[in-house]
Amino acid sequence: MxxxxxxxxxxxxxxxxxxxxxxxxxxxxxxxxxxxxxxxxxxxxxxxxxxxxxxxxxxxxxxxxxxxxxxxxxxxxxxxxxxxxxxxxxxxxxxxxxxxxxxxxxxxxxxxxxxxxxxxxxxxxxxxxxxxxxxxxxAVPIVSGLRHGLAGNTVRSLHGILNGTCNYILTRMRDEGLTYPQALQEARDLGYAEADPTYDVKGIDAAIKLVILANTLLGMDIRLSDVDITGIDSITLEALSLAESEGATIRLIGEILPERNQVRVSPRVIPLDHPLVVDGTLNAISVCCDLAGPVTFIGKGAGPxxxxxxxxxxxxxxxxxxxxxx
Known part of the structure; x- marks a missing residue:
């Protein structure tokens, strides 16, 4: 062809x-x-x-x-x-x-x-x-995974890390004790963040992806303006250290609850052994289905x-x- x-x-x-x-x-x-x-x-x-x-x-x-x-x-x-x-x-x-x-x-x-x-x-x-x-x-086959691999299931909820730039910044802050500005600059230097990182760090990029998933796979009809969005630009090293002391960390999580017609993006405290705690620029998406139960997809979320x-x-x-x- x-x-x-x-x-x-x-x-x-x-x-x-x-x-x-x-x-x-x-x-x-x-x-x-x-x-x-x-x-x-x-x-x-x-x-x-x-x-x-x-x-x-x-x-x-x-x-x-x-x-x-x-x-x-x-x-x-x-x-x-x-x-x-x-x-x-x-x-x-x-x-x-x-x-x-x-x-x-x-x-x-x-x-x-x-x-x-x-x-x-x-x-x-x-x-x-x-x-x-x-x-x-x-590279994460979330569209085909939901449409074909989990065909016949009803998705009760979807939670995911959908922006590799934010995940990299939060990972470096946790692992190396970098401040947010330091981690952001490192992400820029490595090409993970744009010169203007607003779409990434403000949670807008993740929200757009949620809109796509909600409208194309989960039977919803929403716009970007319908998504409740909070980014990571206010996250402090102290907040991450406090979460770490309690066996947890902070990640930017996108959430869709179809039955409540609820879509939001926000930093969330999650346990270190949670399947969504992935490092660097990886993406991870967990869906909870009525038949299959919880299923998690993990892989590289960006790059040529x-x-x-x-x-x-x-x-x-x-x-x-x-x-x-x-």
């Missing part, structure tokens, strides 16, 4: 490297300032080298509209930066592709958080698939290759379904 990649930052480039050996053909790539199209398939090492040398993946006179109008793809992979408030411009791009009868796979949280029900309806009308495993928890892993899972699912005539 032919793939067009929209967004060629760290995730897009990581995906291009992975796809080189998977049997998929990449026919188009776009970054924020350029694009390239070849209906017979692009030379991905050449595109990657051009991006590294010039900052452009293709010609400056070509853009996303040209890729869409070419129709030279079966699956659109949308991995551009997230705009949580509007989902744009990715939302319009995804709408257009679905309306054309093209499958879409995305790691972009904004469109799924803002307009999942609309996009899913559009995909169904046009007989195509919408994959978004990569929008929540990176964990994200590419989730995207590739969706791509393979679509290809396998297509091959079966689904």
């Amino acid at each position: 032919r793939i067009a990649i929209i967004g060629f930052g760290a995730v897009g480039q990581g995906l291009a490297r992975v796809l080189a050996d998977t049997g998929f053909t990449v026919t188009a790539v776009a970054d924020s300032r350029s694009a390239c199209i070849n209906k017979d398939g692009l030379d991905l090492p050449e595109v990657l080298a051009r991006k590294e040398e010039s900052g452009l993946c293709g010609s400056a006179g070509i853009g996303i509209a040209d890729i869409l109008s070419s129709g030279a793809f079966d699956i659109l992979v949308e991995v551009s930066p997230t705009n949580a408030e509007t989902g744009e411009p990715a939302l319009s791009t995804i709408r257009s592709a679905l309306a054309m009868g093209k499958h879409v796979v995305t790691s972009n949280k904004g469109p799924i958080a803002c307009a999942y029900h609309e996009l899913k309806a559009l995909a169904d009308i046009n007989g195509v698939m919408l994959g978004y495993e990569a929008t929540v928890a990176g 290759y964990p994200t590419a892993s989730a995207i590739l899972a969706d791509l393979n699912f679509i290809r396998d379904s297509y091959d079966r005539g689904a």
